[in-house]
Amino acid sequence: MLYQFMHSLLPKTVQTAFCASVGSALVALDPYAKESAPIVIQSWKSLPGEKKLLRQVVDGIAEIAFAIWPRWYDQNLEALRSPLMETEGLPVYRRLSGSVANLSVPWLKKAVRKAIGGELPTVSRKSLSYEAQLRQLALTLSLGKLRIVLAVTGLECSPHRGQSLARIARLLAVHCPAGVALLLPDSSLGKGEWDSVAYQAIHLPVCDVIPKMENSGTDKQAYHLCFLGKPHPCSPGEQELAKQLGHYPQLQGLFEFNKRIRLSPSREYTVDMVWEAGRLIVEVDGYQFHSSRVSFVQDRRRDRDFVLNQYRIMRFAHNEVMTDPALVMHQIAEAVNTPYPFPLNEDRQ
Template sequence: MSECALNKALTSLQPGHVQTFLCGSAVDALGQLLSADWEPVHNCRVVTQTWKQLPEQAQMIEDIVATLAEVAFELWPDWYQPGSFVSSDNTATDALLNRYSALALQEKLEGLCQPWLKAALRAHQKGKIPVLKAFPHGLQLAQLSLAIDPACLVLAIVIEDTAPLEHRLLGLAKAVSWLADQSQARIALFISEDLSTASELDSVLYGANRFASTAASVASPQAVEAKHTVFPIHGKPHPFSPGEQKLAEWLAKDTELATLFHFNQSVKTVKLSPYIVDLLWAEGRVVVEIDGYRHHGNQFGFAQDRQRDYELLISGYVVLRLPHDQVMADVEVAVEKIRDVVRYRRRQLSLPTDFANRH
């Protein structure tokens, strides 16, 4: 299955349904999933959940609720639709609810639970992730799914365990079907080919797709990354990329660079390929990519990066790649590299600058 076919399979899934993908390497499948370019045209938001060792059924559900709650927390204030809860001050919970009630009525958003929303807003205003134990898991799943993306949430579950206990496999089959029903998300289950004959998974193996992995990823002892992520993100630093967050903070304070770059922007190449790039200076046609190991530390990710660079190059863009670890270790050096590229492009394109005489 190609990247394009994978995107199509995920976005064509019906709400509340499960699609299983059999993989030679679930780790590599995750790398390909993360490396794919998800444009707004796909009309979906993808959240991933990875388990190295398959847990018990109850723990699976607890983990998924926690993952969706953390994603929702980081996506604030863009619940339900961008800017739903933006305010210039610390608006009281009741005022936010009153404002959103009118919006929800106007948009005819179905399934919204006002008591959950009120409790979630209060939790967020206290800086707490909205895992609300006063509400049953099913209701939390439905409300979190609605907040993250009311149109099309895809929950990609990746199981790295190639030999789980049989009762846990049965628990997995029951859990994913229940998750799909309660959240009405599209569930994509990535499991090893070794599990293709497991009778415990019969209910989710029917109609399974085979996913052709490119090569096994190599473990990185230095990589300590979250077991989940969310994409696509547009117009702001990715909430689960510390490198993007840190670079955004430093660029915002830089008088030369602050107004030039925008995060997670869409670019279409001369080959008509749509890409989302980490940072873009549109006027100077400069792209900055912050390469984390999880997205790029496998053969597919490496090849995909080379293809992106080639298409951006022939489309007139200069691409600067910064390793995520280096951005975190010395963000000042990263900013200076960006400054050097900006000044190079200004000279190359004869763009005006107020900073030509600096340094």
């Protein structure tokens, strides 16, 4: 039933499902996300205020745009990486402004600089409203089949925050435009805050895994799943580390997956794994979006930024994680047991 629900989502619409278990519905979405059109999945146990909620949703769309950069607007914007892009990029900007309806060139220039610098292509709310940023970010994807899933896993939320999420769901449907799925616990059924998005809502029992979609034609490099708080379902390396953590009782509960860390109002990064209390970051390199020379440079720039903010970073190649996960976990456990800052030791491996 979840398969039919997701498959029937249309652009510019919000479809609500009241779920016996929102958590099982999210797990069941994994195969759909891998085989279907690009999808953003964001979930909250407890909803934040409307301004923070909207910012998190904007960042979720920006994650996709950053992941597929420089393939924006169904084009390769590699030429904009030039150090002289302010002058050499003018023909590119002129061409895009003539071919992409509603494009904001000033926003695009700022977004390009952010992406080149290894940051999410977002700007301050003072520069451009979140609503306008959603429209501009959606234009970069230009895929026509974007799906956005907003899920509430907690059983209780305040009415005014529920109303905020409902408003944001409608805003996404109009501004992106996208098919928006709202997954709510069945305890929310009949509550007034959801009336605006509950028209033709369905009820989902505990979900089984969705069958694979045949011949979806999805371009794997044009797909990115924003799965904050969980190992990325398209990264076998992260999935393996999550499984291995279960064999190390001393590490359980320490690490968070795909966590956003804000170092300043203008600098925020998503890391693969982080032990926040110990300021230890673990990154898995060399899979899908992290294999280009430019990504390599951006990763090192980001690493320096973290080090200057007193974080430790451990980078492992994807093949390293998959071929010898026990050794990788041993080294992570050793790092957890090493105080920071620690004395330099040239013999330490």
